[in-house]
Structure formats: structure tokens, C-alpha cells
Amino acid sequence: MSLLQIYWRALTYLGANRLKVTVVVIANVVLAAVSIIEPILFGRIFDAISSNSPVTPILLAWAGFGLFNTIAYVLVAREADRLAHGRRATLLTEAFGRIISMPLSWHHKRGTSNALHTLLRAAETLFGLWLEFMRTHLATAVAILLLIPTAISMDWRLSLVLFALSIVYWFIGRMVMKRTKEGQASVESHYHNVFSHVSDSISNVSVVHSYNRIEQETRALRDYTKNLLAAQYPVLDWWALAGALNRTASTVSMGIILVIGTMLVQNGELKIGDVIAFIGFANLLIGRLDLLRQFATQIFEARAKLDDFFVLEDSVEEREEPAGLAELGAVRGKVEFRNINFAFGGTSQGVHDVSFVANAGETVAIVGPTGAGKTTLVNLLQRVYEPDTGKIFVDGTDISTVTRKSLRNSIATVFQDAGLLNRSISENIRLGRDGATEEEVLAAAEAAAAADFIQTRLTGFDTSVGERGNRLSGGERQRIAIARAILKNAPILVLDEATSALDVETEARVKVAIDRLRENRTTFIIAHRLSTVRDADKVIFLEQGRVAEMGSFDELSDKGGRFASLLKTSGLLTDDSKTAAE
Structure with missing residues (x-):
């Protein structure tokens, strides 16, 4: 110029x-x-x-x-x-x-x-x-x-x-x-x-x-x-x-x-x-x-x-959205990925020709090695990225035809990195829903097994979490993030390594809360720890951005493919347990 x-x-x-x-x-x-x-x-x-x-x-x-x-x-x-x-x-x-x-x-x-x-x-x-x-x-x-x-x-x-x-x-x-x-x-x-x-x-x-x-x-x-x-x-x-x-x-x-x-x-x-x-x-x-x-x-x-x-x-x-996009109405939770392709600029990384259906209320586990494209899939669902080709449907509606805001109002996410802002615990939980009452915030914290540690702080829910939550432990940060998702009460739930920072005892408590949260919700679980996907209705095994295997946990365990191999490597599947199951 x-x-x-x-x-x-x-x-x-x-x-x-x-x-x-x-x-x-x-x-x-x-x-x-x-x-x-x-x-x-x-x-x-x-x-x-x-x-x-x-x-x-x-x-x-x-x-x-x-x-x-x-x-x-x-x-x-x-x-x-x-x-x-x-x-x-x-x-x-x-x-x-x-x-x-x-x-x-x-x-x-x-x-x-x-x-x-x-x-x-x-x-x-x-x-x-x-x-x-x-x-x-x-x-x-x-x-x-x-x-x-x-x-x-x-x-x-x-x-x-x-x-x-x-x-x-x-x-x-x-x-x-x-x-x-x-x-x-x-x-x-x-x-x-x-x-x-x-x-x-x-x-x-x-x-x-x-x-x-x-x-x-x-x-x-x-x-x-x-x-x-x-x-x-x-x-x-x-x-x-x-x-x-x-x-x-x-x-x-x-x-x-x-x-x-x-x-x-x-x-x-x-x-x-x-x-x-x-x-x-x-x-x-x-x-x-x-x-x-x-x-x-x-x-x-x-x-x-x-x-x-x-x-x-x-x-x-x-990159601003065009005017006139529709609002996504009440969502039951059926999600369909149809021939989705997406690659990060200048690389071959991404997802390739991914197709599957998650029926309303189902839990779908997306597993695979690091860099397989697991998080990319749920980012595409939330229109963080736009697919190069293919379409994603929620209750039969192409999500590219609705506003991002209305789409994301129907999705609650718990990230691997809790993603806390430098504000109070209460404010971080309220990110899930503006205007929530103190009683609702407390109930969400209790459901996420977070109320106990919060109440040990001198200022309770008014405690500042510090930059990126650095005044809290990893498990505490994660439980606040889970409480935030519980408070949002969205019909679609995304758990991106949601329990990865928790100890065994706390994970067991949080798992009970998550199981209650998953009821009547379409849930996507992204996990490296395969023990967390045992209750999934459908397991999708991604490798190099492609669907290598798809089925229930038991089906893939019995199949003897890549998923079964990972189960053996992690000690969750042995020849003896397979024989006993048969």
C-alpha cells in the first residue's frame, strides 16, 4: 500500500x-x-x-x-x-x-x-x-x-x-x-x-x-x-x-x-x-x-x-461467517461424518476419508497412536477447522449451514489441557453457562469430585487459579474443566483425554460422574489409556488419519488387529483373558 x-x-x-x-x-x-x-x-x-x-x-x-x-x-x-x-x-x-x-x-x-x-x-x-x-x-x-x-x-x-x-x-x-x-x-x-x-x-x-x-x-x-x-x-x-x-x-x-x-x-x-x-x-x-x-x-x-x-x-x-446462516435448534445428538478429508497446510497430517455414524445417546471412543487425527476429528465437529471435502451432520443438518455459535452451544468439551483462565474457580466453572446460580456451580463441582478440594481453600470458589491454572495441581485443573462441562449440560459431550491427569482413586470418582453425565448424551471419548473406553458403544481406531478398525470394544479385542495389539501392549488383553472370554 x-x-x-x-x-x-x-x-x-x-x-x-x-x-x-x-x-x-x-x-x-x-x-x-x-x-x-x-x-x-x-x-x-x-x-x-x-x-x-x-x-x-x-x-x-x-x-x-x-x-x-x-x-x-x-x-x-x-x-x-x-x-x-x-x-x-x-x-x-x-x-x-x-x-x-x-x-x-x-x-x-x-x-x-x-x-x-x-x-x-x-x-x-x-x-x-x-x-x-x-x-x-x-x-x-x-x-x-x-x-x-x-x-x-x-x-x-x-x-x-x-x-x-x-x-x-x-x-x-x-x-x-x-x-x-x-x-x-x-x-x-x-x-x-x-x-x-x-x-x-x-x-x-x-x-x-x-x-x-x-x-x-x-x-x-x-x-x-x-x-x-x-x-x-x-x-x-x-x-x-x-x-x-x-x-x-x-x-x-x-x-x-x-x-x-x-x-x-x-x-x-x-x-x-x-x-x-x-x-x-x-x-x-x-x-x-x-x-x-x-x-x-x-x-x-x-x-x-x-x-x-x-x-x-x-x-x-x-474468515467471518457469511450472513444468513441458520441457527442449530434443539439437538437430539445424532452425528454423522461423511467422507471427511482434512489436511494441515503443507503436510500430509490430518484425516482422510473418515465416515461413521454416532447415534443419539451413544458413546464413541476414538483411539489410536499420537498424531493419528483423534483431536482433529472433534475439532472438525466443532468447526474449529473446516473439512477440505466431505460433510458433518448433526441430526441430519449440515453443520456448515449453521452458525458456529449455535453449533458449539450444543457441545461441551473437556480438553486434555484443562484450559483454565486466570480467574476464580467459580468463574472458570461458569464458563460452561453464564448466569448459573451458586447452587448449580456447587452441584457441578460435586459431580466432578472437585468440591472437596475447593472447600479446603481459604477463599473457596473465589480462589484464583493463576495463569493457565498454575496454582492448582493437574488433577484439580481437570476436575474444574469437567465441572464446567457438567454445568453446560449440552446434548453432545467431547472428552479429550479428560481423565489423563487424575490419579487412580480420583479417576474412579470422576468416572462415576462422567458415566452419569454420558446418560442420554452423544459422547466422544478421545483416549490413549484404553481402559477408559471399555464402556463405549463404538470404538474407532485411527491410524495415520484413516479409520483402521471400527466396532465395539469386545469385537475389536477379539478381532486380533491393531486395537487388540495395543491392548496387549498396555497389559489389558492377554492370551489367557482372551481364552477365558471365549
């Missing part, structure tokens, strides 16, 4: 506050226009002094104008600040909502820290652009347009110097932007690397401590920041050179104006007050040219930060 396209798109975010923004901008334009009066009054003061004319009225007018200008500027700047801060807060909220709504495949491909860093950098950049737009950008353009004809009307010869200065500013700015375009893009890339490394290390701080990686991680960050500075310094050097050249050009221009002005006064062609007024105009113009240069620099730096953000925004819009 060009600089102007970047700038225009940045301003479109102000559309929600169009009226207030317009008022603030007009006020700043008016202030910029009337600021031209100040050097005129200043020049007349000196003319009055040199001609022994009354100077008091002009001094009072000058002082009153200055006071008005100061008060008006403060009031307008205050409103601009409020608008920019408010819009930034809204942008963060809106963009956050869109980003977290994206499918997991999008997050896995892009990286969570990358998306977060892109959003935060863009929010600050847009804030700066909005603030300066309301305060100075249009005001600067208007002031320059008014200053030039006013200066020419005073003396065209002195105006030529200002015109030449403007060309020099433009040339210097264009040269520096051309020289630093690639460098600024590289700087943003290095910023992403620094942020990603910090985020990665802190989110895995327990591993860093356990393996004594503190020094190595710090050293790696130091290397990343060195690379960042190595890319940043040349860009800063060019802009420092631009500043020096602009300052030199403005100083030389002022010197030329003084020399020419002195000659014109000595020749009687100008009054000394006119020269002083013109010097005031020159200072105003130089100040506005400096603001114009800062504007160009700001847009130039913003492009590297906003290009990626706009790509992110566009990708979010592309």
Missing part, C-alpha cells in the same frame, strides 16, 4: 466519531489560520515604536490574541486527546474480539505472540496518527496554503526564499524515505522477533527454570536486540542527517531573508515592521514545514507497522 492509502485507511477508523472529529479538526484549522495574525501584530508594534505612534492598543490586542489562542488550543487539544484515547481502547477491544474468533488453524499458522504484537504496535501507531490528524495535519496544510499567498503579498522577493526552502525540505524528505524504506521494514521484523522470544520464554518459564536456561534465554534476547539496533541505527542516522540538513537550510534561509530585508529597508522599499512580520511568517512556515516533515516520517514509519495489521484485519474479515 502507498503512504496515502495507509493514511486514509488509518483515518477510516475514526468514522464512528465522525462528528466530534470534524468539529475538532475545524477548530484546529481555524486556530492555524488565525495564528497568521500574530506576526502581523508583532510587526505593527515595531512600526508604532519606530514612528512614535501609540503602541498600547496594539500591545493589548496582541496580548489578548495570544491569551485566546492559548486557551482555545488547550481546550481543542484536550478533546482531541480524549477522542484518540477512546478510539484506541475501542480498536483494541474490537480487534481482539475478531482475532480470538479466528479458527485455531489460523492461530497455529500465524502464532499468538505475532498477532498480539501486531495488534499492540498498530494500536499505538494508529493512536499517534489520529491524534496528529486532529491536532496538526490539516491545520498544517491550511496554514501553509495561507502563509504562502500572504507572504507573497508582502514581498515576492523574500517569498522566493521561502519557496526555495520548501523545495529543499521536500527533496531531503523524499531522499531519506527512499534510503530507509527497506531498513524500516527490517526494524519491524526484528521487533516481532524480540517480542516473540520474550513471550515464548515467559509463557514457558517453568521449563526455563527447570533446565537452567535463564542465562541462555537472556543471551538470546540480547542477540535479538543487537540485531534490532543494527537495523534501527542506520534508519536513525538518515533521519538525523535529514534533521541537520533541514535545520541548516532553514538557518541559511533566515540569514538570506535578513540580508535582503535589510537592503530593502535601507532602500526605503520596506518598513522595518514589514521585515519583522515577514520573519515571523518565515518562522511560522519553517515550523509548519517541520511538522510536515514529521508527518511524512510518521506515515513512513507507520507503514511498516500497519501493513501487517491491515493484512491481519483483512484475513479476519475473509
